[in-house]
Amino acid sequence: MDTADTAPLRAPFRVGLIGYGLAGSVFHAPLIAATDGLTLDTVVTANPERQRQAAAEHPQVRTAATAEELLGRAGDLDLVVIASPNRTHVPLARAALEAGLPVVVDKPLAATAAEAEELAALAEGRGLLLSAFQNRRWDNDFRTVAKLVEGGALGKVQRFESRFERWRPRPKGGWRESGDPAEIGGILYDLGSHLVDQALTLFGPAVTVYAESDVRRAGAEADDDTFIAIGHASGVRSHLWMSATAAQLGPRFRVLGDTAGYVKYGLDPQEGALREGLRPGTAASWGVEAESSWGRLGAGESPLTGGGEPVPTLPGDYPAYYAAIAEALRTGGLPPVTAREAAAALRVLEAAKTSAAEARTVTLSD
Structure with a gap:
């Protein structure tokens, strides 16, 4: 996808969430579901128990066993959120961007600043949003x-x-x-x-x-x-x-x-509230x-x-993060946390x- 082919999207934006462990189930899924303009479309997890958990907590959600299965229907999605183990962040973000999808990655975006800069350049070259989930800015x-x-x-x-x-x-x-x-x-x-x-x-x-x-x-x-x-x-x-x-x-x-x-x-009380099942x-x-x-x-x-x-x-x-993501998708503006900012933190x-x-x-x- 060339930059010239991209344009701001129209809500509601369909979100594919990769990973349903602590980060995916406690933070990302509830915040996505609570955000006007976003809808949690698919959760990726190969764990049958977590698939059942996702279906119980979000009855309209679809599940997929692999990221490849999700990206195989990239045309049905508007955003991919990566909340899987750290070692998978870079390859999954790269695959999603190459499939033409905007991406949110749970922190850390990568292991090194160089990898983060490479992802940032890929996203910028394709005119796609790439953001690191730094929810603690909203503590x-x-x-x-x-x-x-x-x-x-x-x-x-x-x-x-x-x-x-x-x-x-x-x-x-x-x-x-x-x-x-x-x-x-x-x-x-x-x-x-x-x-x-x-x-x-x-x-x-x-x-x-x-x-x-x-x-x-x-x-x-x-x-x-x-x-x-x-x-x-x-x-x-x-x-x-x-x-x-x-x-x-x-x-x-x-x-x-x-x-x-x-x-x-x-x-901040928000993590405790989310862990207890409370929702924004x-x-x-x-x-x-x-x-x-x-x-x-x-x-x-x-x-x-x-x-x-x-x-x-x-x-x-915390809801402000995904509200800003939805706004960036709608307008084509910058996300609330940029990949370049994530690279600067990784350099430290x-x-x-x-x-x-x-x-x-x-x-x-x-």
């Missing part, structure tokens, strides 16, 4: 931090601290914790994909990257405790922690400016958290001893791997 706490930063409530930001910590002392196994590089497992690419994307979204390109990465748990194969320090071209320093071995959880965000700081504990649009309180979980803004005293003032947390809004993740392995700071211009 309630991140939306609140962005508002405070953009509104100048902190003054000039000097340091951005962000944590995604869990207490999982025993490995669960599976491809996400595999030591095989081909699986693209480990916590750096799992949680780090979110943290790095958020830091770059707020404070712009990275110049330097320093990282420490460990395998802490007995029997674990992939990194489960990692720290990244980013020096941004803007002058901000981002300190990012991701761990499965944190016996005490730190603040989700601590953002320090030259006039004030903001500290926020706890996680069923209640006006979607993404809203209790006042007791609000972060605090102030200077000179810890928020844990009453310092600062509580800041109402903006509602989380690759630098972090190098830094941790060689115990040095990596300058990205190198």
Whole structure:
């Protein structure tokens, strides 16, 4: 398909979803189904139990056993969403784009920035949408931090601290914790994909990257405790922690400016709601958290001893991602997260791997 042959599509857009594990069943399928202008047409999974689950949760959906079966009828679809294991992201995205279909890929888009750039060039050459699913840009706490930063409530930001910590002392196994590089497992690419994307979204390109990465748990194969320090071209320093071995959880965000700081504990409630089977649009309180979980803004005293003032947390809004995808399909505009942005984040993740392995700071211009 040449660029000249492409034109904005007309809703409702028919979506084929590849993969119905955690990402597909908990995040993508419910959000697609809740989005005006999108309809979940087909779910691809070879697992009979997951096929039955998809049919029960989305009665009108069709199922297919393989991606090849889905792409064999590409003319019946308007969008392919890839929520299968990380190692399949690049080949499936390439196949879908070559079949003439716009594509959304769950993070990480690829294992390397070079692969992400190749996919971006393929999509651009064919005039097709290609987006990475970075839903954490629509977390309630991140939306609140962005508002405070953009509104100048902190003054000039000097340091951005962000944590995604869990207490999982025993490995669960599976491809996400595999030591095989081909699986693209480990916590750096799992949680780090979110943290790095958020830091770059707020404070712009990275110049330097320093990282420490460990395998802490007995029997674990992939990194489960990692720290990244980013020096941004803007002058901000981002300190990012991701761990499965944190016996005490730190603040989700601590953002320090030259006039004030903001500290926020706890996680956005949307993932928990989706896991419990709740769906966007069923209640006006979607993404809203209790006042007791609000972060605090102030200077000179810890928020844990009453310092600062509580800041109402903006509602989380995961549905906004697919609403923006539907709008981009309708108008031919840019998606909410571009493949080039995903490549920039992958460049940082690759630098972090190098830094941790060689115990040095990596300058990205190198």
